[in-house]
Structure formats: C-alpha cells, structure tokens
Amino acid sequence: MPRAAFTILEVLVSIAVIATLIGLLIPGLNKAQETARRVACAHNLRQFGFAISTYAEANKDRLPPSGFQPPAWGGRSESPQGQPDQMLIVRVADEAMAYKDGILWDGLGRLFHGGYLAPGKVYYCPSHRGKHPFARYMKLWGESKGEIVSNYQYRGMGVGGNSMPRLFQIEPMTTALAADGMRSKSDYNHKVGLNYLRADLGVSWLSDPGGDLADLLPEDEDDSSGNTTSHAWDWIDESQNEKSAL
Helix, strand or coil: CCCCCCCCHHHHHHHHHHHHHHHCCCCCCHHHHHHHHHHHHHHHHHHHHHHHHHHHHCCECCCCCCCCHHHHHHHCCCCCCCCCHHHHHEECCCCCHHCCCCCECCHHHHHHHCCCCCCCCCCCCCCCCCCCCCCHCCCHHCCCCCCEEEEEEEEECCCCCCCCCCCHCCCCCCCEEEEEEECCCCCCCCEEEEEEECCCEEEEEEECCCCCHHHHHCCCCCCCCCCCCHHHHHHHHHHHHHHHHC
C-alpha cells in the first residue's frame, strides 16, 4: 500500500502559514526585548543616582565636576556654547582638560575614579545603536589614558538661577541630572523617549512618540546646525513640568 505524502502545494501553504505567524510574532518579540532593555537602562541610571548621592556626601554636597561646563559651574570651558554636548565623555584624552590633580576622569567618570561606581556596562545603554558601544571602550577601562565615551548624558547642575552644582540645593528636585545620550540622533538610545535621573535621585521615563526630542538633536556629532544638548535639557524640563501638572 503506498504511503501518504504531502503535495508540493501543501508544503508551500504550510511554509506560507509559518512565515505569516513568524511575521506576526517578531514585532511583539522586538517590543518585549526593547522593554527589557529600557528597564536595564533605568537600572543603570539608578546606580548613578546612588553613586552621586554617596559622592555628594563625601564632597560637601557637590556634584561630580565636569570640565565641559563654564567656570561659574565648576568647569573649564570659557564658552558654554555647545560644550554640554561633550558631556557623554567620562574620560578625556586631552591633557589640557585634566583637573589640577592631573585626573582625566570627567563628570560621571569621576564616580568610577573615586570608587563610587564599578566600571563597564553600567555606563552603556543596552539599546544603544550608535558609535559608542561598550565593546569599543571595554579595553580602555583597564588603561590609564584614552578618551572614553558613555551612553549617558550628564548635566551636573540645576536650572535657571539655581545652577550651582550642589545636589540638595537644586530646585525643583525633579530637575534632570543625567539622561540617555542626546549628543546626536545616533546617541538617542530608545528613539521614542528616554530615561532620566532626577535631582531627588529617582528615575523617570519621558515618552516621545512624535520624535520631538529627536528633532532637536544634530544628525551626528560633527553637525554644526545649531542644535545642542542644551535644547534637549530644556525639552526635558518643559516635558517634566507638563507631566507634573497633569
């Protein structure tokens, strides 16, 4: 008695059904993976919050300094124009940017140098798809010199008239101290919003489904169109105020 077998048509139909099911499942799977990455990113920012609090307690309430801020805010930049865009950098390569003690670590990098935070992946968002993945800098964390770029933007001060970099004097306490990268569109990790660390050391998510924040960012790091991270911080402040008013 001959054995039953599938016809070519039946095989093709089965393949088409399987392909359709996979096509339906992949978007949901990708969304679930991005949600997990977003949670991991928020956890990284919480670690920065704990470390900043400990640093401030040991340094007369001051936030970790950055040479990319103007002198009035504890930095070395004579002009603040465009300088906040560089505050993804946690260690500089330029000796001229070193602090008086010869330390090249800057901003959030001071947390690692002072032993308040471990090196490595905590400085990198798992959703980052730009030019600065952890793999690019992994070996440099074990070296004494060389520029290291993080995926998290540092602000290092309050806003408006209360811009002095003392943690517990910042008002409002919802002011963003650090956030997902905003130096360029390729540094904008989650594309539809960002996690940010507040001055009260809590972490919040701001949704940006319309890409309003992305529109404020330069296309790449060398873009001189006039858009800067300062505009992005302003957007966060305004969005946070609107969120609080609801």
